Amino acid sequence: MARRSTSLRLLAACAILALPPLWGWWSWTRGGPLQQEATVLVRKGATVDQIADQLEREGVIRNAAFFKLWARVRKLQLLRGEYTIAPGASLGDVAGKLRRGEIRFTQVVIPPGAHAWNVQKRVKEFVPEEVFWRLWKSPRLARTAGFEKAESLEGLVAPATYNLHHAMEPEEVMLALAEAFAERVRPKLEGGVLPPYETLILASLAEKESNVPEEYPRIAGVYYRRLKKGMRLQCDPTSLYARWVGGDLRFSAPLLEDVRRPHRFNTYTIEGLPPTPIAIPSESAISAAKAPLEGGDLYFVATGRGGHHFAQTLPQHNRNVERYRQEMKKVRRKATSPT
Numbered sequence: 441m442a443r444r445s446t447s448l449r450l451l452a453a454c455a456i457l458a459l460p461p462l463w464g465w466w467s468w469t470r471g472g473p474l475q476q477e478a479t480v481l482v483r484k485g486a487t488v489d490q491i492a493d494q495l496e497r498e499g500v501i502r503n504a505a506f507f508k509l510w511a512r513v514r515k516l517q518l519l520r521g522e523y524t525i526a527p528g529a530s531l532g533d534v535a536g537k538l539r540r541g542e543i544r545f546t547q548v549v550i551p552p553g554a555h556a557w558n559v560q561k562r563v564k565e566f567v568p569e570e571v572f573w574r575l576w577k578s579p580r581l582a583r584t585a586g587f588e589k590a591e592s593l594e595g596l597v598a599p600a601t602y603n604l605h606h607a608m609e610p611e612e613v614m615l616a617l618a619e620a621f622a623e624r625v626r627p628k629l630e631g632g633v634l635p636p637y638e639t640l641i642l643a644s645l646a647e648k649e650s651n652v653p654e655e656y657p658r659i660a661g662v663y664y665r666r667l668k669k670g671m672r673l674q675c676d677p678t679s680l681y682a683r684w685v686g687g688d689l690r691f692s693a694p695l696l697e698d699v700r701r702p703h704r705f706n707t708y709t710i711e712g713l714p715p716t717p718i719a720i721p722s723e724s725a726i727s728a729a730k731a732p733l734e735g736g737d738l739y740f741v742a743t744g745r746g747g748h749h750f751a752q753t754l755p756q757h758n759r760n761v762e763r764y765r766q767e768m769k770k771v772r773r774k775a776t777s778p779t
Contacts, residue, residue, distance in 0.1 A: 522605035545603040552722035567610040585618040586626035595717025632730030643721035643729035648677035656728035664732040673707035681718040682706040
């Protein structure tokens with residue numbers, strides 16, 4: 441009888457000793473309280489205790505104290521970022537995501553040809569509009585990009601796919617754009633017929649003038665010869681850019697009022713290049729601006745069917761303009777004719 445009583449006491453003691461580990465295992469693997477997918481932001485400077493309390497407060501985990509204990513034992517190093525937590529995720533699932541640094545990134549594509557207003561719309565989830573425009577004119581960021589005297593970041597953004605997350609500060613996002621330019625684009629501007637920043641400006645004009653990259657060297661050649669002769673560039677996209685800088689954000693074809701508007705960006709009314717690029721040039725456009733095609737062309741006009749007609753003299757250009765007008769009439773008649 442005494443032996444049996446001793447065995448029972450021993451069994452009870454073992455059961456009591458097993459309760460804490462069993463409770464811990466159950467708490468660790470038990471489905472969490474989260475009812476729908478949630479996003480957790482670990483921001484710069486956040487401590488483990490702060491994140492644990494945040495997770496409990498937002499209903500992601502049940503027990504912040506248990507999470508803090510585990511984090512101390514495992515010496516958790518938090519990686520700043522954006523984490524997606526699935527519904528019903530256990531405490532172990534949440535802790536594992538943070539330990540492994542499974543950050544969710546959003547891919548933001550900034551293509552060649554994008555100008556300031558395009559870039560702003562593409563990063564608006566990460567940079568508030570008013571902050572964007574302040575940072576867009578930051579001398580520090582222009583210096584980071586490699587052109588400390590540039591008045592804005594126009595053209596000083598590398599066309600690329602950027603991995604961003606919502607725990608990034610707006611300044612970090614904009615810094616990433618400038619650093620990518622400094623690394624990937626700035627070195628390619630050396631060695632051209634113009635200084636690097638002027639090469640960038642000329643490349644942006646070629647980029648916006650044509651959707652046919654094969655034409656870039658010829659277009660750059662026209663503008664380069666005009667610069668040397670002291671002729672106005674008369675680049676239509678610069679008249680549009682002047683419209684937008686003035687606050688008129690109609691994104692349409694240039695009107696006569698745009699061409700005639702006196703403005704420091706409108707190359708119909710100023711001599712030489714505009715003060716900054718008017719968009720992000722592609723690598724093809726930069727190559728063209730570094731080595732413009734030699735020849736005698738001084739004019740070009742759209743064909744109306746894609747691409748441009750080039751001319752060396754004004755009479756030839758005028759004939760090409762008339763051909764373009766006739767082509768446009770055909771297009772309009774076809775669009776309005778009954779089917």
